[in-house]
Amino acid sequence: MIGFDNAGKRFGTLDAVKDFSMTIRDEEILGLLGPNGAGKTTLMLMMGTVYRPTSGKISVNGLDVVHHPNDVRKIIGIAFQDPRVDGILGAFDVLNWHLKMTTNLDKVEREDRVEKVLRAVDLWDARNKRTWLMSGGMRKKVEDCKVLAQRPKIAVFDEPTAFLDVPSRLLMWKMIRELRDEGSTVIVATNMMDEAERLSDRVAIVNLGKLVAIDTPEQLKSKTKGGEVLELTLGDGQECPADLLTQFSEVQDVSQENNKVTVYLSGGRLLLPKIVETLTNRGVKIDSVHLKEVTLEDVFLNYTGHRLE
Amino acid sequence: MARRDIATLFRTPWIIISRALAFIIQLFVFAYLISGLVVKFPGFFPYYAVGSVVSVVASISFIIGYDIFEEAEEGLLDYLLTLPIPRREFIIGRALGGAIRAMIYTIPMFALVAVLENFSNPLSLIAAVLDLFLLAFGVTGLSITVAVSVRSANRFDVVLALLELAVSRASTALYPLAFMPSYVAAIAPFSPVTFAADSTRAALYGLSLDLTGLVGLLAFVAIFLGLGATFYFRRLEGGVYA
Numbered sequence: 001m002i003g004f005d006n007a008g009k010r011f012g013t014l015d016a017v018k019d020f021s022m023t024i025r026d027e028e029i030l031g032l033l034g035p036n037g038a039g040k041t042t043l044m045l046m047m048g049t050v051y052r053p054t055s056g057k058i059s060v061n062g063l064d065v066v067h068h069p070n071d072v073r074k075i076i077g078i079a080f081q082d083p084r085v086d087g088i089l090g091a092f093d094v095l096n097w098h099l100k101m102t103t104n105l106d107k108v109e110r111e112d113r114v115e116k117v118l119r120a121v122d123l124w125d126a127r128n129k130r131t132w133l134m135s136g137g138m139r140k141k142v143e144d145c146k147v148l149a150q151r152p153k154i155a156v157f158d159e160p161t162a163f164l165d166v167p168s169r170l171l172m173w174k175m176i177r178e179l180r181d182e183g184s185t186v187i188v189a190t191n192m193m194d195e196a197e198r199l200s201d202r203v204a205i206v207n208l209g210k211l212v213a214i215d216t217p218e219q220l221k222s223k224t225k226g227g228e229v230l231e232l233t234l235g236d237g238q239e240c241p242a243d244l245l246t247q248f249s250e251v252q253d254v255s256q257e258n259n260k261v262t263v264y265l266s267g268g269r270l271l272l273p274k275i276v277e278t279l280t281n282r283g284v285k286i287d288s289v290h291l292k293e294v295t296l297e298d299v300f301l302n303y304t305g306h307r308l309e
Numbered sequence: 310m311a312r313r314d315i316a317t318l319f320r321t322p323w324i325i326i327s328r329a330l331a332f333i334i335q336l337f338v339f340a341y342l343i344s345g346l347v348v349k350f351p352g353f354f355p356y357y358a359v360g361s362v363v364s365v366v367a368s369i370s371f372i373i374g375y376d377i378f379e380e381a382e383e384g385l386l387d388y389l390l391t392l393p394i395p396r397r398e399f400i401i402g403r404a405l406g407g408a409i410r411a412m413i414y415t416i417p418m419f420a421l422v423a424v425l426e427n428f429s430n431p432l433s434l435i436a437a438v439l440d441l442f443l444l445a446f447g448v449t450g451l452s453i454t455v456a457v458s459v460r461s462a463n464r465f466d467v468v469l470a471l472l473e474l475a476v477s478r479a480s481t482a483l484y485p486l487a488f489m490p491s492y493v494a495a496i497a498p499f500s501p502v503t504f505a506a507d508s509t510r511a512a513l514y515g516l517s518l519d520l521t522g523l524v525g526l527l528a529f530v531a532i533f534l535g536l537g538a539t540f541y542f543r544r545l546e547g548g549v550y551a
Contacts, residue, residue, distance in 0.1 A: 050390045073393035084388035097313075101392045 001026055002047065002154065002185065007056035008209075009042050016042040017209040020056070024187060029180050031200030032189040033300065039209035040189040041081060044156050047187075048078045060154060077102065077152035081159045081189075083143035087132030091123050091142045094131060098146045117149040120175065121168070136163040141172075148175055155184045161195060173199050193296045203296065207304045220299045225252035228291065229298045230263040230272065235285030244278055251275075255305065259287075262301060264294075310389075310399055314373065314406025315413065325414060332365060332418050350485065358422045359513060360482035362415060363441065363506045367482075369414050370445040371473050373407030374452030378465050381456075400453070400538040407449035412442055428513050436512035443526040444505035448476075450533030451501075457540045475500075482506040501529040 002024040009017045017039040024030045032040045045051045046058055049069040058065045060072045085094045095114040099105055105113065118124045121141045131139055140163045147155050157176065161169040176199060180186045190196050196203050197217045204214040213220060234240060240261040242254040250271050253264040265271060268291045279286060300306075336358060344354035380386040394402070419441070428434060455472065459465040477483075479493050480502035486494055497503055508522030 045387065048391045050387050070393055070395050073391060076391070078388075078391050080384065080388060082384055084384050086385065101394070 001061065002187075003057075003059045004043070005057040005059075007043075007046065007053050007058050009039075009046055009051055010054045015209055017046070017053075020209070020211055022204055022211050022214060024185060025202075026185050027180060027183055028201040029176065029186040029188060029199055031196035031203040032187060032206055033191070033193070033196040033203050033296070034189075034206035035191055035306070038206045040206055041158055042209075043206070044078060044158060044187065044189060047072075047154075048076055048156065049073055074102075075153040076156065077147040077150040077154070078156040079144045079147040079158065079160060081162065083131070083139040085131045085139065085142055088130055090126075090128040090130055091118060091134075091138075091145070092127035094142055095145055095149050099149055102150050102152070113149050117145045120148075121145060121171065137165060137168065140164060141168065144172060144175075148179060151179065151182065151184065153184060154187070155179055156187045156189075158189045159191070160188060161190075161192070169195075193300070197296045205300055205303055207306075212303045213299070217296055220296065221294045224294045224299050224302050225264040227294055228265055228268040229294055230265060230268055230275065231290040231292070232261040232263065232279075232286055233288040234259045234261060235287055238284050240279065240284060241282055244282060245275060248274065253302075255301070257306070262298070264298075264302065310394060310402030311406035311409065314376070314403060315410050317376070317410075328365075328369075328414070329417060332361065333421070336361065336421075350488065355426055355514070356485070356510070357483060358426060359510050360484075360506050362419050362422055363444065363502060363509055364477050364482045365418060366411050366415050366441045366445050366505070367448050367477050367502050368473060369411040370407055370448035371452045371469060373403065373410075373449045374456040374465075374469055376407075377403070377453060377456040378462070382462065396542050397538070400541055401534070404446060404449040404453060404534055404537065407452070408442060408445035411445040411449075412438075415441065426513070430516060433512045433516050436518065437509045440505050440508040440512065440522070440526065443523075443530055444501060447501055447526065447529040447533050450530065450535075450537040451476075453537035454533055454540050457537075476502050480506060499525075501526060504529065 004020050004022045007017060007020045008015060020039075020043065032043065034040050042051060046053050047060060047065065049065050049072050052066060061075060063071050065072050086097075089097070092114055095117065096110055099110045099113065103110070115124065118127055121144075123138065123141055123145070126134065126138065131142055134142070140161075144157065144160050147157065155176075160176065161172050164172060173195070176186055176188065180201075188195070188199060190199075200217065202214060202216050203220060205212040205220075213223075215223070232240070236259060238259060240254065240256050242256070245251050245254050245263060248265075248271060250267045251263055251265045255262050263275065272289065272291060276286060276289060340354050340357045340361070344352075344357065347353045350356070377386065380389070389399075419438075422428075423434065428437075451472070452469065455469055456465065459468050477500075479497045480500035481497060482502050482505075486497055486503075489497060504522040504525035508519040508526065511517050511519035511522065
């Protein structure tokens with residue numbers, strides 16, 4: 001179990017993470033969902049003992065990260081957002097060295113494990129190619145493979161499928177799930193809604209260094225007002241008179257960001273013609289209308305007031 | 310960690326070859342030429358030969374600072390800090406790796422000078438190597454301290470280059486104290502390169518132990534290894550490169 005107890009990290013005058021409290025359960029995949037700069041990476045680096053928290057407490061499997069940093073490092077593996085690999089080495093050597101530093105495997109076991117993981121991600125033929133000559137996607141796979149080969153008790157992936165094509169993304173998700181099934185606790189930081197939704201057992205929404213909400217994707221969606229979302233795209237410079245829409249009892253909330261209006265409501269199909277008519281009568285130009293079920297993106301918008309770009 | 314740092318030296322053998330060639334040219338062209346011109350100080354060539362080896366050790370030992378700064382900029386340092394290595398071992402490993410790397414690099418040049426100058430006493434050779442190693446160890450600590458104390462890449466380059474220039478040029482490595490301008494002579498006795506150069510020459514030519522040099526070197530190692538370790542982790546774990 002991993003616990004954040006009012007944890008904070010301050011860089012100069014900036015609070016990258018503030019009063020952050022959360023518990024990550026054993027053998028779950030927790031998706032940390034938030035925009036760039038939300039504090040996800042700082043949270044992970046504090047957990048990994050790279051940064052020391054400036055306030056609060058973080059414990060990993062009962063070990064305080066400040067007082068027992070080396071014991072924490074022995075059970076944790078981090079795959080960074082930007083690949084952190086020695087460019088002059090090939091993938092095989094990068095992974096072999098990583099396992100040498102992080103596991104007690106002997107040479108034969110190490111090489112066997114490296115071969116298996118490289119074959120699984122289709123990098124075996126390129127195993128000796130220097131990583132700085134590889135494409136972004138290949139380098140990202142090597143970074144992820146460090147943790148997949150290490151199989152640590154706590155596995156942390158920062159944007160694991162950034163730069164990857166669709167088949168590779170699906171494969172990576174499968175391998176991360178397998179890691180969880182083998183007994184690892186997995187933390188996946190992402191700003192991709194579908195990744196958080198499809199991969200995570202629970203999702204923690206992080207914004208401006210704070211925990212906004214945490215639950216299963218289904219629970220988060222069901223908690224969102226109304227259950228349906230009407231998205232309206234208005235003409236340039238048009239303002240939506242929210243008070244006109246909230247007079248309908250089925251409308252729970254209205255928010256506008258630029259020319260995009262999001263209406264949280266129930267019984268949308270019946271209400272849609274009335275809403276369009278009301279706005280048109282008020283002289284509001286509507287370019288498009290889209291009614292849909294609540295998605296994690298709507299949950300994020302609902303909690304933070306911003307879309308996740 | 311030490312092994313990793315040493316291995317990086319052999320990934321670019323052309324650097325070793327080019328620097329060794331530059332050393333040979335400097336020795337056989339510049340030193341021979343100048344020793345013919347210098348009339349006030351007979352025996353300048355042997356003085357310069359040993360001093361230039363000391364100078365090379367100092368110069369190569371500074372490289373670890375550039376490596377660490379580059380690693381920090383590329384984010385590789387964050388990765389290294391996640392590895393299960395106690396911090397004390399980590400920093401000693403890096404300084405040791407940088408020092409051994411400098412020694413490996415310099416040994417062929419030292420061997421050339423030993424052959425030219427006919428140094429054959431094993432004890433004095435061991436003492437000289439120890440002096441060179443202590444200098445290398447201390448300079449790597451100094452270089453690491455600077456690398457983690459300066460944030461801007463341009464400022465870092467300037468600071469390290471000036472520091473390298475100061476400890477090497479304001480020292481007795483390449484010219485004797487008696488011939489230095491007074492403002493250089495005032496600081497040169499305190500340079501770690503002076504400690505190493507004087508101590509190495511005493512071991513090789515005088516077959517004696519230069520206690521001042523040795524104690525100076527040990528103090529230099531203790532101070533900068535300690536400072537390097539303290540700054541390294543305090544600054545990095547505080548997120549200096551974030």
